[in-house]
Amino acid sequence: MALYCATLAMHSIQPGLLANLVKTPTLSASNPHRLPSNVAREDEHLLVASAKAGDASAFEELVNRYERKIFRLTMNITRNREDAEDAMQDAFMKAYSHLDRFQEESRFYTWLVRIAANEALMRLRKRRPNQVSLDEPIETENDFIPQQIEDWGPSPEQRFAQTEMRDILRTVIEELAPDFRIVFVLRDVEGLSTEETAEAVGISEAAVKSRLLRARLKLRQKLDRHFRKGVKQ
Amino acid sequence: MNCEGVARRVSNYIDGDLEVLVVEEIELHLKSCQHCTILVQQTRLTVTLYRDSDLVDFPKEVQLRLHETLRREIRRQKRAT
Numbered sequence: 458m459a460l461y462c463a464t465l466a467m468h469s470i471q472p473g474l475l476a477n478l479v480k481t482p483t484l485s486a487s488n489p490h491r492l493p494s495n496v497a498r499e500d501e502h503l504l505v506a507s508a509k510a511g512d513a514s515a516f517e518e519l520v521n522r523y524e525r526k527i528f529r530l531t532m533n534i535t536r537n538r539e540d541a542e543d544a545m546q547d548a549f550m551k552a553y554s555h556l557d558r559f560q561e562e563s564r565f566y567t568w569l570v571r572i573a574a575n576e577a578l579m580r581l582r583k584r585r586p587n588q589v590s591l592d593e594p595i596e597t598e599n600d601f602i603p604q605q606i607e608d609w610g611p612s613p614e615q616r617f618a619q620t621e622m623r624d625i626l627r628t629v630i631e632e633l634a635p636d637f638r639i640v641f642v643l644r645d646v647e648g649l650s651t652e653e654t655a656e657a658v659g660i661s662e663a664a665v666k667s668r669l670l671r672a673r674l675k676l677r678q679k680l681d682r683h684f685r686k687g688v689k690q
Numbered sequence: 691m692n693c694e695g696v697a698r699r700v701s702n703y704i705d706g707d708l709e710v711l712v713v714e715e716i717e718l719h720l721k722s723c724q725h726c727t728i729l730v731q732q733t734r735l736t737v738t739l740y741r742d743s744d745l746v747d748f749p750k751e752v753q754l755r756l757h758e759t760l761r762r763e764i765r766r767q768k769r770a771t
Contacts, residue, residue, distance in 0.1 A: 513764045524756060529746040542752050546759050553763060602697045606728045614739060627745050645737050651707075670701035677729075677736045 505565045509556050516553055523566060524549070526647065527573045533642040534577035536631055537584065544580055548573035563653070570647065571657040574639065578658075581635055603674065609684040629679040637672035644669050691715040696726040704734050 501522075507515035527548060531541040551572050552559075559568055614622065630638060643654040644665070651669075655662045696716055702708050703716055720727050 520760060524753060525748045528748050528752060529744065532746040542755070546756055549756065549760055550763050553760065554767065602694055603729060606725050608728055609732060623743060623745055626739060626743055630740070630745070645741055666702065670698070673701050673733050673736055674697070677732050680736055
């Protein structure tokens, strides 16, 4: 408890956090690839230690810190709000129940992502059993190699209104096969390393790289329909 | 390095995850190939657009239900021990 109080004092956080949400340092929204500073990691370590020692408030603080990101992850994997919510709830409940098994060799956030990704994948497999085959090797044909490339013209991000751009990005990522989408989301949206992504999905690092290449090229190809010069002036 | 070689490595290239000699080969090719130059730019932009856009809202009611569920679970586990 003393340890947790020290942590709270460090960040001027009051107890009773679920009722009274407190903003705490998270990955930068403008640059989610940047991992939290060593200070934030230290802080996470202290919170985990307190939670393991039975301090529910410390666990609640971890929930406050990561709930938004975990929901984004489960939504991005399942593309179904009900499944995403269930997966998120079960992930946090499992994390709480199995906290004593967390070895602290990796970050708590990475461990949580692995649990949440598994929960989301299970639900996705139930709904679409033939579309998720993470254990099977991907075919090796060259259909992902782009044959024709057209210039998108000056900055599509400025040509489209923010809401319109969000709609385009959402539509396009939903069309991506789940195998590719999961790897893309973990690496490029959640900012996990190749190693962490491989661990979370249960595939090799080489498979992560291969799927990431295909995912990025597929998304580029699909965005091309919307962004090609002349599609919108 | 030909265009197919660049396409196969574009992902590792934008991640800075290639040997220096391979990077040099790619960059030599890019100097004379508009097709691959655009491919690299567009692939990089694709990643940036997704990385910088939060496409999922986190509704208040979803957050409240999570907190309620966890409170119940924490109480239940505390009673059980």
